[in-house]
Amino acid sequence: MSKINTLDALDKAAKKGRDLLFPSTKIRISIGMTTNSIAAGARSVYDAFLEEKKNKNMKFDMVKTGGMGFDSVEPIVDVVIPNKPRLAFAKVTVEKVPVLLEQVARLNLDRELPFYRVDEQEDIFTGETIQYVKGRLPRVFSKISLREEIPFYKNQLKVVTRNCGVIDPENMEEYIARGGYYGLHKALTEMKPDEIVQEIIDSGLRGRGGGGFPTGIKWRSCREAEGDIKYVICNGDEGDPGAYMDRSLMEGDPHSIIEGMIIGAYAIGASQGYIYVRNEYPLAVENLNRAVMQARKAGLLGKNIFGQKFSFDIKIAKGAGAFVCGESTALIASLEGRAGEPRAKYTHTVEHGLWDMPTNLNNVETWNNVPIIIARGSKWFSQIGTKTSSGTKVFSLVGKTNNIGLAEVPMGMTIRDIVYGIGGGIYNDREFKAVQTGGPSGGCIPKSLLDLPVGFDELADAGSMMGSGGMIVMDDTTCMVDIAKYFLDFLAKESCGKCTPCREGIRRMRSILEDICSGGGQEGDIELLKEMSDAIIDGSLCALGGSAPSPVLSTLRYFQEEYETHIKGKKCPAGVCKKLIKFRILDEQCNGCGKCRKVCPTRAATGSRREPHKIDQNLCIQCRACYEVCTFNAIIIE
Amino acid sequence: MNTENTMQDKVKEIVKKYKGDKSALVAILQDVQDEYRYLPKEALLTIHEQMDIPMARVYEVATFYDAFSLTPRGRFIIEVCTGTTCHVQGGMNLLDTFERSLRINCGETTEDGLFSVDRVGCLGCCSIAPVVRVNDTIHPQMTQDEIPRVLRTYMAKRYGR
Amino acid sequence: MVKLVIDGKTVQAEEGKILLTVARENGIEIPTLCSHETLENTGACRLCVVEITKGKRKKIVTSCLYAAEDGIVVDTKSDRVLKVRRFVMQFLMARCPTSDVIRDMAANMGIAPETRFKPSEDGKTCIFCRLCVKACEDVVGVSALGFAFRGVDKALGTPYREPSPACIGCGSCAYICPTRQITMSSTENTRSICGKTFKMKACSVCGRYFAPEEQLAFISKKTGVDLEALSVCSSCR
Known part of the structure; x- marks a missing residue:
């Protein structure tokens, strides 16, 4: 990699990248290679392609990209055929690879119909349209759906995830070809630091990691704070269970985070940056490390970036497995080599942060928004989304929907449009019950609020929060008391234990919920839970404790009758709480296949072959194994 | 005695890599954990001496974070994802079944040193929930039914089969 | 100097002085378990929270950490504040039911134990105020001394719960512990604390055993004063 210190050098790199992204002679086959797609089999599919290429002496480029978003149909294989529509194949298996390759080579697409095709696409960085198809569309393609016709993609707007699943995250030139580092060039050569800060303020960008604090205002405070050295930190300690957009960005588009941080550092006057990555994300660490090295080699990190009197570098730090380190002061403690205990924020981290120096901390998705805001301007950005929540938000739409994956939509889209439009409704046509947002600090939003537009303030008013963007969809088989207990159990373990209300209070709330879930709920428990919540919210030292009661309060707000059924009726309507349910075999449905008998760990399920089986309630431990294994719907929960 | 010396040397080497920077404690512990798959007491003592950080502070950091273990871990570390999606898809039942099958509690290691069972925060594999990670391999859409087979596969690996 | 109102009383305070001190100097008592004049406050116990009004906004702040500001109105006994204090005391009573210090303090504040909280049975009285640490x-x-683990498993003690080679037996931890979780026992010429027994030094003048030998060695090493000079007890010096 040669030095990139002029616009000319940037253009040259972009040209190289474009040749790879839009090959003129060779076919380019890319496979989404995120942690979850690898688990779904992407690596073996990738290897199968290489094997086939070698065996048949074929000529095409193989690329590993980041996540394509639609995770429930992974592994996805994306094919760029020169001058033809871009194609994607879904749920590709090793066995399908030879057929698929032959089809693509011969443009005979009958046996394995591609999932979708892309004829043209807007380059979000420049606003220009990229034409994949040169000339007339060959007939063979016309029966393939366009990507924008697929419900999952239809209403998405990919701004932050623009490069995920498109570029090879190991290749910086491909990033540059997509407009990367042009925003940095503009910021450094055409803008004053104050102008950049103002641009971010005008864009209305709010922090994507939790509370939604205006990013530009934070930058301004840090810029104005006094200190010889200033730091910028990228919080990649994504800990909300059910949220993985930051992992996907770090894995699939690491340079965008780096570019955002360099722009931020220049605007604020920082000379050193840190990316704090969650320990559970080894692939993200690997890709970020490589990207930092590449940027350093190209002179985009280091001294006199783009020939300016500005020097900046980035270090990658690995978290060590503590949810509380997502809290900024705890993260800083961890970076300083201490246990991740938060401190009171009466002295702001923008003034006294890392090593007591002014420190600006933003999360991964926030940093990722920065280059494009600079490139296309705050006016363009603020027109996306709503007045109070501008831009897009990446949601991880998971749980009981038909389509599962990362979806990026303009802020203000309704939950219904996300769950039923993008998500394709509830799996097995069951009843939608709630969507959990905001992780352990958030809450459950009920059916009556399906038309709620998602935005920072709207979600907060509904008793939840945006958080990092997890959306866990629940159906009628999810028990809301169990969910509240689940989050408190999580927080009891993850609390740092420094202050009394959080350490002791969460434990006491959890124990009351455990009682309720096991039939020991008492009259007055609901009122006590509410009272305790007030005290824990007001009394805790940091935001972890201060928001810990949210899962309880929001489920009480919308599902109080379910609590009451547990307490008074000693029943769990969703059939989840073990002590309140019984498994029974229906004689008329059971054909005596014996699967339940074999799987039962306590020999509670018994019976003779081809005779209806029985479950001995005295032996049953409600492990659910028989229920899961029965294919005749013969086992019911009472 | 000999092993202790090599351990001391190895740890000293790791500390040296970070130039004795006290803020690198977390990173140093990570390297030691990677090397020995747990944090041996001798290693912590060496870190304390080499870096001039009180033993109480080293111990505090070593026990605060989940990534560290003070006891030797099994050859195969089974981590059941306890993210929200895995939870609503029955992840906890998987944990129970592993505990029952291996006759150990979460956080413990089997007597033969083959398996450890643990829970892990969301791995972000919600689309294939519930998942279980064994060392670096993620097993998608696990069911209780499949657990005996999975355990057998890893047991066979012990004998190099 | 800044001017603020505490419980209806207008008071003057040095800028930067914490609310807890300002209130105390003006005869207003705020309960606390983790604040000590010789140590930097950590805000761990949460008993000292107060409600402040700043412009139109009301919020709960930690009085042992929050500095006095001009024009704020402080309420040390608002409903919200009292609710936090009640639960903190009830949590602590359930955590260490054998602590008479906590029980008496709660009684003085008019707080009864919450019967729904099952009292812990480990017999410990540590409230994690971290004064000893x-x-x-x-x-x-x-x-x-230090902490180990986190969350509900958080524990206080020496590494590996073994006698610490670093401990010099000075007894400061036992002295400062508000709930007597850390105790010290002595014979004529020994002292036991934190699982370690120390030999005491006899005063070279009066012969009274007055300090652990390890402590004197530590002081000598730290200050450079000759060990001989340190072997005279304070009354004979």
């Missing part, structure tokens, strides 16, 4: 680290300078 701070004293050991910041005042004595040995850091023999």
